[in-house]
Amino acid sequence: MIPPILVVAERDADGGLAAATREATGVARTMAGPGGSFVGVVVGADVAAAAEEFARLGASAVYVAEDARFATPTSGILAVAATEAARKSEAKWVVLGGTSQGRDLAGRLAMRWSAAAVTGVTELSTASDGGLRAKRPVFGGRATETRALDGARAVIALRPHAFAAATDDPKPLVRHDLSLEGISGGEVAARRTGLARPEAAAGPSLAEATIVVAGGRGLRSPENFALVEQLAASLGAAVGASRAVTDAGWRPPSFQVGQTGRTVSPQLYVAIGISGAIQHLVGMVSSRTIVAINSDASAPIFKVADYGIVGDALAIVPALTREVRRVRGLPPT
Ligand SMILES: Cc1cc2nc3c(=O)[nH]c(=O)nc-3n(C[C@H](O)[C@H](O)[C@H](O)COP(=O)(O)OP(=O)(O)OC[C@H]3O[C@@H](n4cnc5c(N)ncnc54)[C@H](O)[C@@H]3O)c2cc1C
Known part of the structure; x- marks a missing residue:
């Protein structure tokens, strides 16, 4: 047999x-x-x-x-x-x-x-x-x-x-x-007697999502991080963050991608205002397609990105969200 x-x-x-x-x-x-x-x-x-x-x-x-x-x-x-x-x-x-x-x-x-x-x-x-x-x-x-x-x-x-x-x-x-x-x-x-779910974003979980949209310190403020969440919601994606964001308390630790956070390997990873420190890269570098949006053309994230946009995320991300929603037939936010 x-x-x-x-x-x-x-x-x-x-x-x-x-x-x-x-x-x-x-x-x-x-x-x-x-x-x-x-x-x-x-x-x-x-x-x-x-x-x-x-x-x-x-x-x-x-x-x-x-x-x-x-x-x-x-x-x-x-x-x-x-x-x-x-x-x-x-x-x-x-x-x-x-x-x-x-x-x-x-x-x-x-x-x-x-x-x-x-x-x-x-x-x-x-x-x-x-x-x-x-x-x-x-x-x-x-x-x-x-x-x-x-x-x-x-x-x-x-x-x-x-x-x-x-x-x-x-x-x-x-x-x-x-x-x-x-x-x-x-x-x-050693048996587990309870399982509390971490505070998580709406939408799919980071571990299982096929698209992850993640934001970093380049978003400048917790209020601006909502731009990342709006793009993620428009794509049906999970929301991730760099440690700079979670350390600053803009979003909870469960959002963190990287060495001391989650390892993800979605079909598409969009890194917005994230420099691409090695500790972040180890958590996402095996994603199938990586898109980076960063105002600094020499940011290390561009070394691993398949597609890059050099510019101000605060202007680019809302425009991208509008276009994604138009193409997908979703109402404007
Ligand atoms: C032991 C250890 C473990 C760590 N674990 C992790 C981990 O698990 N995950 C993790 O992420 N980090 C981790 N870090 C921290 C890591 O080294 C970096 O400090 C962190 O990833 C930086 O986050 P960031 O890219 O958001 O911020 P920054 O490095 O400050 O980068 C911000 C980026 O935004 C860009 N930017 C600024 N303004 C704009 C704008 N208007 N539009 C577009 N782009 C803009 C800048 O050019 C810059 O590239 C760890 C560090 C240590 C020492």
Whole structure:
């Protein structure tokens, strides 16, 4: 029997599979190929919707640890359940979504399950000897590393948005229940008892958005930062900010992109009045297309930008917003 690929579920606020897990599912399906299969594992309370979604995306089986104690499971709990699901399904490769939990889980699961692990993966291929080759950006996107995963077991956490989400390929739901009864005291002691959402902008979340519009100190004041938000709303984009903005209290820390903030890799990143310090670049440089608006033609952001506008953001951004709204048939703001 060809071993199945295992995908560990993270769930969205409605209980279905998170976008990052649908991307991991797409990768697992491609890795499995026509003759292979993939399976899912879901942990938490009210897991039916996620299990059904796995089956709708083509999972041959879903391992379910339905346990109200772990409604929002930590990586420690997920590692226990994933190890058990891998043992039962005889999976050798596990694919995780490109989220902070996916990255954390990759290390924990690799330790527990004695596997190799790689995070931030943007390309995967199989070598002639059957081993895996995983590519990922390193040094803030300045180089691409290729890792050989030749061991028997591997855990692969993806880079967000690097792969297409799985589309429907329905299979009957084959559910196998897992018990977390024997879980160790240490894991239970670390369980999460609450999850407060950070103060966030309207619109899509930074982690999942395909377009991010971010503003920096060049906006000059918190009131002018609203220009960034209006452009983002017109594009259906998430709003990001440089640390200069969050440190000044113009917007909350949850908006921050960069080394000490979020890492994003949307299809389009618009940087407005952001100089392009290395600590900002490491959080956004793998975005597919980067547009920079800055009054200083020598600003470092232009070194990574695909398109640049040199000029005053306070004049350019409102004009851009008007034009975007006109083209998209939206009423003027
Ligand atoms: C340990 C550490 C961690 C850090 N982590 C992060 C991080 O996670 N994220 C992050 O962003 N930073 C981080 N920083 C800070 C980083 O080094 C920079 O200070 C910060 O990114 C600068 O923000 P900025 O580009 O908005 O401001 P500035 O560097 O002040 O740049 C403002 C830009 O706006 C332009 N400008 C001015 N007026 C206009 C106008 N009217 N129209 C258009 N453009 C205009 C200017 O030419 C300039 O390029 C970190 C620093 C350290 C030391």
